[in-house]
Amino acid sequence: MTTLGRNGREGRVRESYAAPSGGANVREVQRVLAQHGGSAPAARGGSLETHSTTITPPRLDAAQVVEGSRLEARVIVGAPVAACGGFLDGIQRSVVAWYPRAMLPAIHATVAAAIRTRAHDRTLHTWRGAPLVERALYLPVALAGAELVAALGAAGVSVVDTLPPDEHAGDRHPQELIGVARQAIQERRAQLEERLATEWCATEQLPLYVDGGISGFAAASRSPLAIGVVKSHRTLYVDAEGMATLAALEPGQRSSAMRVASRGRTQVASWYLRLRAEGDPLGGLVRIEVAEPGFNSERADLVSRWVLAEREPAALPDARWRVMAYGIRDCEEYLRAVAG
Amino acid sequence: MGEILGRVVATERRPNTPHEFHFWTALDAPVGIGTIVRVEGTNPVSGHLPRVYGVIVEGFSYSDLETPLHDVLGADGSPDRASDAPTRRTEIRLYKGAVLRHVPDDPLQPVPLGSVFLASEQDVAVALRMDAYMKEGQSTGIPIGLYRAGAMASPIFLDADFLLGPEAAHLNITGVSGLATKTSAVEWLLGSIFAHFPEKKGTVAALCFNVKGPDLCFLDQPATRLEPSDLELYDKLGVPPAPFANVEYFAPYTARGYSLNTLRSNESLSHNLRPLTWGLREVLQYAEVLLNKDDVDAKADALIDFIRERVVDQDFQDAALGTTPHRVQSFTELERFFRELLRAMEEKNHEQWRTHHVATIRKVRNRLTNISTRCRGLVTDDGTVSDLPWGAFQDRGVYVVDVANLEEDAQDLIFARVVTQLRERLEKRTLGVDHVVVFVDELNKYAPSDGPDTYVRKMLLDVAERGRYLGLVLFAAQQFRSQVHRRVVGNSGTALFGRMDSDELATPGYATLAPATRTKLATLDKGELMVRHPHFTQPVFVRFPRPAVLSGREGVEKFPPAEEPTLDEAIVRALRPLDRTITLDWVKETIALADEDEVLRARNRTLQVRPDDPKAFFRAQLKRRIPAETVAPRPRPAIRTSPNDDPYAF
Numbered sequence: 006m007t008t009l010g011r012n013g014r015e016g017r018v019r020e021s022y023a024a025p026s027g028g029a030n031v032r033e034v035q036r037v038l039a040q041h042g043g044s045a046p047a048a049r050g051g052s053l054e055t056h057s058t059t060i061t062p063p064r065l066d067a068a069q070v071v072e073g074s075r076l077e078a079r080v081i082v083g084a085p086v087a088a089c090g091g092f093l094d095g096i097q098r099s100v101v102a103w104y105p106r107a108m109l110p111a112i113h114a115t116v117a118a119a120i121r122t123r124a125h126d127r128t129l130h131t132w133r134g135a136p137l138v139e140r141a142l143y144l145p146v147a148l149a150g151a152e153l154v155a156a157l158g159a160a161g162v163s164v165v166d167t168l169p170p171d172e173h174a175g176d177r178h179p180q181e182l183i184g185v186a187r188q189a190i191q192e193r194r195a196q197l198e199e200r201l202a203t204e205w206c207a208t209e210q211l212p213l214y215v216d217g218g219i220s221g222f223a224a225a226s227r228s229p230l231a232i233g234v235v236k237s238h239r240t241l242y243v244d245a246e247g248m249a250t251l252a253a254l255e256p257g258q259r260s261s262a263m264r265v266a267s268r269g270r271t272q273v274a275s276w277y278l279r280l281r282a283e284g285d286p287l288g289g290l291v292r293i294e295v296a297e298p299g300f301n302s303e304r305a306d307l308v309s310r311w312v313l314a315e316r317e318p319a320a321l322p323d324a325r326w327r328v329m330a331y332g333i334r335d336c337e338e339y340l341r342a343v344a345g
Numbered sequence: 346m347g348e349i350l351g352r353v354v355a356t357e358r359r360p361n362t363p364h365e366f367h368f369w370t371a372l373d374a375p376v377g378i379g380t381i382v383r384v385e386g387t388n389p390v391s392g393h394l395p396r397v398y399g400v401i402v403e404g405f406s407y408s409d410l411e412t413p414l415h416d417v418l419g420a421d422g423s424p425d426r427a428s429d430a431p432t433r434r435t436e437i438r439l440y441k442g443a444v445l446r447h448v449p450d451d452p453l454q455p456v457p458l459g460s461v462f463l464a465s466e467q468d469v470a471v472a473l474r475m476d477a478y479m480k481e482g483q484s485t486g487i488p489i490g491l492y493r494a495g496a497m498a499s500p501i502f503l504d505a506d507f508l509l510g511p512e513a514a515h516l517n518i519t520g521v522s523g524l525a526t527k528t529s530a531v532e533w534l535l536g537s538i539f540a541h542f543p544e545k546k547g548t549v550a551a552l553c554f555n556v557k558g559p560d561l562c563f564l565d566q567p568a569t570r571l572e573p574s575d576l577e578l579y580d581k582l583g584v585p586p587a588p589f590a591n592v593e594y595f596a597p598y599t600a601r602g603y604s605l606n607t608l609r610s611n612e613s614l615s616h617n618l619r620p621l622t623w624g625l626r627e628v629l630q631y632a633e634v635l636l637n638k639d640d641v642d643a644k645a646d647a648l649i650d651f652i653r654e655r656v657v658d659q660d661f662q663d664a665a666l667g668t669t670p671h672r673v674q675s676f677t678e679l680e681r682f683f684r685e686l687l688r689a690m691e692e693k694n695h696e697q698w699r700t701h702h703v704a705t706i707r708k709v710r711n712r713l714t715n716i717s718t719r720c721r722g723l724v725t726d727d728g729t730v731s732d733l734p735w736g737a738f739q740d741r742g743v744y745v746v747d748v749a750n751l752e753e754d755a756q757d758l759i760f761a762r763v764v765t766q767l768r769e770r771l772e773k774r775t776l777g778v779d780h781v782v783v784f785v786d787e788l789n790k791y792a793p794s795d796g797p798d799t800y801v802r803k804m805l806l807d808v809a810e811r812g813r814y815l816g817l818v819l820f821a822a823q824q825f826r827s828q829v830h831r832r833v834v835g836n837s838g839t840a841l842f843g844r845m846d847s848d849e850l851a852t853p854g855y856a857t858l859a860p861a862t863r864t865k866l867a868t869l870d871k872g873e874l875m876v877r878h879p880h881f882t883q884p885v886f887v888r889f890p891r892p893a894v895l896s897g898r899e900g901v902e903k904f905p906p907a908e909e910p911t912l913d914e915a916i917v918r919a920l921r922p923l924d925r926t927i928t929l930d931w932v933k934e935t936i937a938l939a940d941e942d943e944v945l946r947a948r949n950r951t952l953q954v955r956p957d958d959p960k961a962f963f964r965a966q967l968k969r970r971i972p973a974e975t976v977a978p979r980p981r982p983a984i985r986t987s988p989n990d991d992p993y994a995f
């Protein structure tokens with residue numbers, strides 16, 4: 006953990022607000038594309054993050070309970086204790102920048118990730134002084150044509166191919182193309198997050214509070230330092246009986262731990278924790294993911310106490326404040342300010 | 346360049362203008378209200394990177410909370426939970442700066458988004474436009490105090506051309522009693538002026554009216570206590586920490602006439618203390634100062650004019666008054682003149698004398714003889730004049746007139762005559778110096794914003810409005826600026842403010858100051874001042890050292906005022922500075938046969954003439970009069986009523 010002293014001030018007030026380098030912005034990309042024909046999108050600037058097209062449908066997927074034989078409410082022994090040294094989060098911003106051909110959307114996206122570390126004076130600062138920021142144009146290269154891609158490359162625009170080269174590119178609904186682009190953007194963002202998580206776990210000593218799960222990480226998902234906190238519950242890892250248990254969880258209580266395993270991801274230990282009381286049975290509820298090696302009930306209690314400690318200060322005015330740590334909100338605000 | 350302190354920010358809702366800007370800093374940045382900063386723009390305008398100098402006039406702090414309720418919600422309603430949260434909320438320090446100067450100043454544009462630096466000493470000079478009058482070899486700078494920010498300290502100079510004329514002049518200082526250090530600030534500044542007044546501007550002296558207790562009674566004595574921090578300020582500002590070398594004190598006598606009416610009466614300080622006494626002629630010239638307050642009409646005025654021009658100081662003959670000419674030179678003689686005139690009119694049953702009605706004559710007699718009673722101690726019955734050294738004022742001299750214990754009438758008379766003399770002599774260039782600083786404390790008493798339009802107030806207004814061309818400069822102090830006449834403070838080029846009263850700050854005169862600046866004024870430390878000066882676009886805050894002179898309070902402890910003397914002692918005390926060999930025994934023997942009036946008269950003459958052989962001169966005064974006295978003892982003037990317990994009344 007770094008402590009900013011007198012010399013640290015330079016880091017806090019930098020010479021200019023020039024966004025951390027990370028590639029061409031939308032305007033620059035549009036300038037290049039306009040030279041090669043095509044048309045501008047009708048509605049300018051509508052961020053794709055606001056229309057949710059490709060959202061996984063809600064479902065139940067009961068996981069194997071590893072603490073006892075069935076899912077139960079457990080009283081946590083010990084008071085909340087602040088132990089996390091950093092907060093990891095990422096953001097993405099994407100818009101349809103251009104239509105190089107009719108019905109072929111080229112999507113510009115900014116993805117960014119950062120860790121905010123907590124200093125001795127309880128203030129937050131950016132780990133290693135800067136976030137990771139990447140700007141790129143997402144489009145199916147096979148449909149756009151090699152010439153355009155070469156021109157973009159020559160103008161310094163990074164291009165990400167949204168379709169694997171072997172996949173048949175023709176006859177695609179433009180919405181579908183947007184969907185695959187978003188998928189690619191999300192993956193890119195996850196990669197940035199993972200990079201930071203991996204570096205943190207390799208070099209730091211204090212736990213890292215990660216916004217979202219850690220099972221998608223490789224090395225970091227096996228580190229005792231990575232604590233994933235999942236705020237949304239589109240998949241509930243319980244059965245009908247378990248749902249009744251979750252609904253009855255009091256603030257400060259947790260569920261029995263489970264083993265959560267999905268295809269292509271690392272198997273992790275996971276449990277539900279009620280942070281705050283709310284009328285809605287899923288309100289105030291988070292799911293925690295930690296590495297499976299070394300997991301036991303004491304660790305589940307300890308990690309729960311770490312997470313409970315981050316309820317203050319409240320992340321208001323964010324609508325998700327009941328399940329969001331202040332450090333995560335701070336990280337998100339920070340990323341919005343420098344890369345949004 | 347220095348370390349970057351902050352960054353200018355502007356939003357649509359809080360935009361920057363050519364005169365105002367906003368910037369944020371780290372939470373621990375060494376800045377506050379009054380700090381001077383420099384903004385470096387990043388986009389060249391007509392080939393120059395713009396630089397803007399400003400002073401912080403307001404500060405804001407807030408967090409990312411949208412409403413206080415969110416904090417309550419987040420802490421579940423218990424404040425102690427909020428305080429031990431593991432993370433501190435993001436907080437901002439946002440400051441508002443008022444622009445002091447743009448470089449270049451044309452075209453005048455809004456303050457650019459740029460980096461903010463703490464102003465260096467050189468920046469401060471540029472920001473306050475001091476560079477214009479601090480040029481090597483032709484500086485007209487007068488140090489007023491030290492501006493400090495962080496580790497930086499920068500002397501602040503006033504421009505002598507704008508403090509003592511001719512461009513602008515006068516100084517006014519405001520602040521609450523005891524904490525504002527008003528009197529001290531003026532004492533300090535006079536010392537600074539004497540040390541730095543540029544030679545090419547000529548000579549300068551100060552005339553101070555001591556209006557309150559022992560305030561200015563020890564300007565020639567060293568301070569008992571100057572802290573190392575004070576000495577450092579003297580050193581940094583280039584002013585010697587020494588009392589005034591050339592001070593003369595003037596005070597009228599007490600009503601009884603034995604001793605001078607001042608708290609600086611300790612015998613060891615008598616060498617530069619002189620009586621201030623005026624005769625009939627001096628007073629008649631200023632009679633209107635006192636008479637226009639009363640119901641003196643045109644008829645009475647006409648009679649007074651007649652007496653002044655035709656009777657006083659000449660042989661006056663009139664059929665009604667017999668054959669021997671009247672020679673009126675003192676109040677006593679004026680009284681005799683009136684008495685004989687009225688008796689003659691009564692005998693002949695005349696209602697008129699030279700167009701003047703008997704009632705008018707009675708009224709004027711009453712008024713004029715009244716003056717000598719109301720101003721006893723200042724106005725001598727016998728016409729002896731002991732005055733300020735008109736025509737012989739000395740460069741860097743300080744002349745203190747102690748009016749602290751006088752009746753209001755006597756004070757007014759002194760103000761009027763002294764200031765008028767200064768004015769006339771400066772106009773004719775016959776004062777002895779080119780510039781005079783007149784210091785008037787408690788200005789609200791002499792030039793109040795409301796109340797009757799007195800002679801003294803008119804005179805102060807005149808000095809404020811025209812003095813700068815003559816080198817007649819008014820330094821004035823008061824607790825409440827709002828209670829002083831607008832035109833007097835309005836004409837003051839330089840204004841100082843010490844710790845202020847919050848009620849005073851709520852008056853309209855301070856509305857232009859930002860609320861934070863007002864808060865700072867209400868909490869200023871002793872020795873801190875806010876300075877307004879024509880060159881400074883915005884007020885600046887400075888610190889000045891304790892004056893190097895003995896304070897009034899300590900002075901009266903160190904030099905306790907002399908006991909009220911007996912007549913013998915009074916004479917010894919008065920004459921000893923002229924001749925060290927004069928003893929109490931000698932005086933007792935010499936005055937044994939004389940009466941009190943004779944003795945005091947002889948003393949006054951001796952002090953006025955300052956003869957080579959004071960003993961012989963003094964004795965001669967008595968001898969000359971004693972035989973006359975024994976042959977035809979003159980009646981004591983009716984206006985002199987002796988108190989019952991007066992041991993010398995007989």
Ligand SMILES: Nc1ncnc2c1ncn2[C@@H]1O[C@H](COP(=O)(O)OP(=O)(O)OP(=O)(O)O)[C@@H](O)[C@H]1O
Binds near residue numbers: 520528529896
């Ligand atoms: N530069 C200074 N630093 C610290 N203290 C000072 C300084 N100058 C004066 N003082 C102290 O402040 C006190 C008040 O000073 P001063 O008599 O000048 O105030 P004032 O405003 O004239 O008060 P009043 O209205 O009663 O006449 C004195 O005790 C003096 O010692």
Ligand SMILES: [Mg+2]
Binds near residue numbers: 528560786
């Ligand atoms: Mg005072």
